[in-house]
Amino acid sequence: MQALSPFGVGAIVDMLGESFVAEDVTRWKGRRMTLAAPRIAAHFGAEELRLPPAPRDGRLPYYRFPQWLFCGTCRTMTRWSVGQEQPGRIPRCQHCGRSPQLVPMRFVAVCGNGHLDDVPWIQWAHSGGGQGREQRQCGRAELQFEHLTSVGGGLESLRVRCRTCRAGRNLADLTSPHALGRINFRCRGRQPWQRDTEAVSCDQAPVVLQRGASSVYFPDTGSAIDLPPDSDWVTWGGTAARVEQNPYFALLHTDPDGPMREQLISFIAEQENVNERQVIAILNDRLGTTGADAGSEGSEDLAEREWQALTNPRAGHHPDDRFITRHTPFPASTGHGRLDPVVDRMRTAISDIVLVDRLREVRVLRGFRRHTMDIRIPAHLGTRSTSLPAVEVYGEGIFLVFDEENLRRWELQAPVVRRAATLHKRFAGSMHARWIESSPTPRLVLLHTVAHLLMRQLAFDAGYPSSSLRERIYASTPDSDTPMAGVLIYTAAGDAEGTLGGLARSGEAGRLVTTIAATLAAARWCSLDPVCRESKSQGPSGLSMAACHACTLVSETSCTMGNVLLDRTLVIDDEYGFMRDPLAELIAVQAGTT
Known part of the structure; x- marks a missing residue:
């Protein structure tokens, strides 16, 4: 790593x-x-x-x-x-x-x-x-x-x-x-x-x-989640693995359009007891030519592919699959004691919950920059084939999908638009714009802040070190054809620490209500309030508002945006906070028990 x-x-x-x-x-x-x-x-x-x-x-x-x-x-x-x-x-x-x-x-x-x-x-x-x-x-x-x-x-x-x-x-x-x-x-x-x-x-x-x-x-690092069909055992450990290990496949992969193409395909199919179409499909997949041209995919295309895979869990999985997800029932309205009224309000903000029992993340070092960051120096300075350093890590996580209809109404409110526009103006002239690929919209800032607040709480509930938790934000832009509004909180480590099960278990119905309630309660107060809550400029280049180390910031290894583009008031403000209704119910419950 x-x-x-x-x-x-x-x-x-x-x-x-x-x-x-x-x-x-x-x-x-x-x-x-x-x-x-x-x-x-x-x-x-x-x-x-x-x-x-x-x-x-x-x-x-x-x-x-x-x-x-x-x-x-x-x-x-x-x-x-x-x-x-x-x-x-x-x-x-x-x-x-x-x-x-x-x-x-x-x-x-x-x-x-x-x-x-x-x-x-x-x-x-x-x-x-x-x-x-x-x-x-x-x-x-x-x-x-x-x-x-x-x-x-x-x-x-x-x-x-x-x-x-x-x-x-x-x-x-x-x-x-x-x-x-x-x-x-x-x-x-x-x-x-x-x-x-x-x-x-x-x-x-x-x-x-x-x-x-x-x-x-x-x-300059990047990461991607291994998604089906590449993550399926039948692809990496079954037929595909046998075909790739065939000595003729290396020759075919080296010169896929050479004069021996048809003969090599025939030899492989016969020796591995598969049909020639399977051999061609595996070859195309290894050449990166199956489906859309993967080499032309932008960061948004990658995010959309991950979004589709996360929001559409499959019914069955092989135990050795590298991407295993499942829907979990949304917490029922009853059975949570004093928090029953809070659950109904949570439903207006969160529309779906998916538990990720296993995922494989690939982290890549694309290159590096220095001083003014004008040009990226690639990690591969040779003139032949391009190789990039990479590692694979395994983990688990919780994926929360936010209600699209309510979110669209919320992000049009005047105070929300003003705060996001202020961050957007600062971001455009900052050094962070050279490596953060996402532009600060109300949706992005909200989801990013929610992710940080959840990570801070899950570090207590799931028993993981705070530095081992990571975030992935799925926030579509206004002109996107695929509406996205989700947060994946996951842990990925190079050893068994990443798959102990505690994080995915925290997303189950019996625990999630308590986790979200504790997150909102902690976000309501910061030890530096009212200074933090009323702040209009915090962090590098003023790229955060109501967010500081005492309430919102997380470990640098956990955040994909360098601990900027955060604003706690977009979550909990009494007037325009997206989670203001469940927070109000929570405050009422707490007041009724005192």
Whole structure:
């Protein structure tokens, strides 16, 4: 899982005083292991999804970066090279008697096009002006990283000095936007592990950032749920599996339109005791050509496919299917004690409940961005077939469908429209618009907030760690042909923790009423109210309103939108909150028992 994020391709990793950057998937070592998910691979524009190698099968390569290191004792700077690397040994200073460990410089050069490089320390040291000879006059640059005790704190107290010609310059202006441009340093258009022959032309001006800054690396990840028929056992474990394992199928898959096509199909059908149409169907499915062109699917198409599968559970399942869902009766109006009046009001908001007993989620690292996020660098930098890093996880969940008719009336109310329009205006000019694919509509903000409130409550009721819960929001746009209004709360983990059964069980009739009632009660009050509830701008770029860590925000790993586009008042406000009627009944019940 961590091979995708936070230690995915392009990420800088600090470990035991050393610093490395993860190389792209074309440089992965060891046995090639792929994930059987052709439709999902085609959706993400890849020919195959590649699993990170297990420790016994290979390794993920990491490149030492920054290459400029310094000694904490004598302060001598050294540019480390690949040729100096020795397996199992750390870089040590060659100028000190005790050979202490060398420390990586904490500054790196990045550009908006995603390129990463070392800071040109030699040029910087010789650009001080009036402190010594020019760089072209210094035949041999030996640098020293000094701490000036005569100067106060900050970057002014740090200086890089040439020991040969005595030229030097402090770091006061190093992080200014045009600092590297003024010393004529241009972006080299590559990643640290790439050769100069792999560089591309880049017109972006690099800037200097601390290597641990959050803007140095933005992973671009995506996920999809494995849906029927791909998730059916008969597809991945039955006939299809036998056909794929046939030695002739590899030849057919490599050259599906070659002169041997018909003969290969005939051989496979005869050996596996299937008809030729089945072989062709399996081949087309593995090539990603069955039905609609999966490679042209957008995020909305993927969401619609998942919506259709979730809202239409099948009657029967094989025990080994990877997508098992079932309808659950909506809680009856009686049998809930004091909460009986609340249930009737819940029916006006929630129209259907589906329990997901098992699902398989495929998570993919499409690439990464840096600094201004202008361009996405793909996780596969090779020129041949496209592979993307991916992992598969299994889990369970609860799917809530909201009443479409009531929701349409609600999202036309003037206060609702105004609040959503404010968020939409801020979102359009923010950095989040570069990676969040959904535009903030009243429906999206409402469903997203409900998902967060439910996750916070389910973390208590289902017994799962809050960071293991995830959300999927199904919110159609006004011009969509398929109305969608649903929330899937699920857990997906790389081991058995994701399928313990506690989450799906929380969606059963006997427990769901209590869960929703507790969610509304918790959402009504925030420890930071009235400040939080009356806030018109919270979070990055003001992309949330009444939502803070005390009431609505969840773990970063749980949210698909970076904990923004949230507004608690759209759920519980006395005037325009979508859940105001069941909340009012709940308040009345609580008042009657006091």
